Amino acid sequence: MDFELIIRSLPKLFEGAILTVELTLLSLAIGLCFAVPLGIMYIAKNPLIWAPVRAYVFYFRGTPLLVQIFLIYYGSGQFREPLEAAGLWVFFREPYFCAVLSLTLNTAAYTAYILRGAVRNVPFGEVEAARACGMSGVLLYRRIVLPKAFRLALPAYSNEVVFLLQSTSLVSIITLLDLTGIARIIVARSFAVYEIYITAGILYLIVTYGVLFAFRKVEHRLSGHLRERPDEREQVAAEALAVR
Amino acid sequence: MLDLKGYGWMLWDGVQITVAVAVCAMALALALGLVGTTGKLAHSKVARTAADIYTTVIRGVPELLLILIVYYGVPTLIQDTAEKFGYDIIIDINPFIAGSITIGFIYGAFATEVFRGAYLAVPRGQLEAAHAIGMSRLLVARRVLLPQMWRFALPGLGNVWIVLIKATSLISVIQLPELLRNADIAARAVRLPFTFYFAASLLYLAITVVSMLGQQRLEAWAGRGIRRD
Numbered sequence: 512m513d514f515e516l517i518i519r520s521l522p523k524l525f526e527g528a529i530l531t532v533e534l535t536l537l538s539l540a541i542g543l544c545f546a547v548p549l550g551i552m553y554i555a556k557n558p559l560i561w562a563p564v565r566a567y568v569f570y571f572r573g574t575p576l577l578v579q580i581f582l583i584y585y586g587s588g589q590f591r592e593p594l595e596a597a598g599l600w601v602f603f604r605e606p607y608f609c610a611v612l613s614l615t616l617n618t619a620a621y622t623a624y625i626l627r628g629a630v631r632n633v634p635f636g637e638v639e640a641a642r643a644c645g646m647s648g649v650l651l652y653r654r655i656v657l658p659k660a661f662r663l664a665l666p667a668y669s670n671e672v673v674f675l676l677q678s679t680s681l682v683s684i685i686t687l688l689d690l691t692g693i694a695r696i697i698v699a700r701s702f703a704v705y706e707i708y709i710t711a712g713i714l715y716l717i718v719t720y721g722v723l724f725a726f727r728k729v730e731h732r733l734s735g736h737l738r739e740r741p742d743e744r745e746q747v748a749a750e751a752l753a754v755r
Numbered sequence: 756m757l758d759l760k761g762y763g764w765m766l767w768d769g770v771q772i773t774v775a776v777a778v779c780a781m782a783l784a785l786a787l788g789l790v791g792t793t794g795k796l797a798h799s800k801v802a803r804t805a806a807d808i809y810t811t812v813i814r815g816v817p818e819l820l821l822i823l824i825v826y827y828g829v830p831t832l833i834q835d836t837a838e839k840f841g842y843d844i845i846i847d848i849n850p851f852i853a854g855s856i857t858i859g860f861i862y863g864a865f866a867t868e869v870f871r872g873a874y875l876a877v878p879r880g881q882l883e884a885a886h887a888i889g890m891s892r893l894l895v896a897r898r899v900l901l902p903q904m905w906r907f908a909l910p911g912l913g914n915v916w917i918v919l920i921k922a923t924s925l926i927s928v929i930q931l932p933e934l935l936r937n938a939d940i941a942a943r944a945v946r947l948p949f950t951f952y953f954a955a956s957l958l959y960l961a962i963t964v965v966s967m968l969g970q971q972r973l974e975a976w977a978g979r980g981i982r983r984d
Binding site: 575577677678684712 | 811817818824827828831921925927935939947949950956959960963964
């Protein structure tokens with residue numbers, strides 16, 4: 512074990528970790544904006560609306576992310592002339608743009624699928640009550656269905672966030688210098704294979720469990736109204752002791 | 756339609772290797788999953804901690820990095836250790852074996868969680884009854900626990916299999932001629948990257964669809980004795 516090399520490489524690896532987190536947050540934010548309408552369209556009654564959305568979700572959930580990245584980054588080269596004519600080639604030439612695009616499309620599909628399930632699981636009584644109060648359409652969704660669905664979707668969504676965070680390591684294959692990319696370069700130069708890869712793995716572990724911890728905090732906060740009040744909990748505990 | 760310029764057979768070869776890697780990896784994942792669950796539910800604290808570390812680490816580290824560690828890191832580690840003892844050896848892992856082992860090792864952690872859930876779903880009373888009439892722990896596992904566990908585990912294992920199939924595409928980075936790697940070679944040869952990657956993605960989609968249909972039939976078969984009301 513070459514500890515000196517590990518310590519010397521840490522600043523570079525941190526730089527890579529920042530790009531990893533940046534790609535994750537950017538794709539998550541854009542992906543979520545697309546996923547909300549897509550999730551609602553998924554369960555629409557009109558086949559003209561749900562059919563394309565379901566085809567999109569099915570394709571992106573059923574194929575490997577790496578193929579999607581190759582399809583966008585290398586595949587766009589096949590349409591270079593039309594893309595140049597449309598002025599889009601400057602974007603598709605950039606690995607950063609292609610990485611964000613493919614990660615976004617991927618996470619939007621998975622998140623739309625999660626939201627579809629959550630919207631379906633909103634208790635019907637709440638929807639009925641809202642209708643009885645005269646809410647409908649956008650107002651019903653904005654006030655009742657979506658807030659409840661977000662809360663229901665949170666555990667599954669935290670898994671999706673962790674998966675996306677780990678998937679960003681694939682962008683190193685299209686030459687981006689994220690945490691995995693930097694680690695591969697340092698290994699190619701120093702031949703310290705396992706030291707560097709294991710250090711990178713530990714950094715991923717720290718970020719992953721940091722994210723999970725944050726989600727648990729948010730879930731705890733959002734479920735406040737479902738927990739017992741602190742004084743009630745003491746009372747319950749006291750009663751349990753008295754019975755014993 | 757997609758014009759593959761006579762390279763279609765390469766994709767078909769790739770499909771076969773992808774499925775072969777996936778089957779080997781899944782077999783390993785199932786074995787590791789059973790071992791991992793036994794560890795998680797064991798009385799021994801050492802076994803529990805080891806199983807917890809296994810699932811925690813695998814969940815937190817990207818698959819690509821784990822593949823790189825196994826394919827490049829492990830041989831170097833063994834060579835370095837051997838060098839210290841005065842041996843000069845060169846180890847080369849076959850990419851097929853390295854790929855199957857790594858993917859199997861990763862999904863073994865997910866299978867562990869699935870099996871643990873399945874174990875907890877078996878009614879406690881049945882296990883107690885089996886103990887009460889004098890069955891040994893092994894016999895209880897064989898006669899009462901496993902036949903029911905696998906039915907509860909099927910939906911979860913089906914998901915693991917579908918995610919695992921997609922993960923095999925990562926082995927293309929260690930040059931195994933599976934579906935994505937072959938599509939890559941063909942795409943470079945005829946300079947039609949979109950055509951070939953798209954064809955590959957449709958083949959992955961086909962494998963997923965076939966797997967889903969198979970899973971449905973298997974679940975229906977496993978649940979044939981269950982009353983639904």
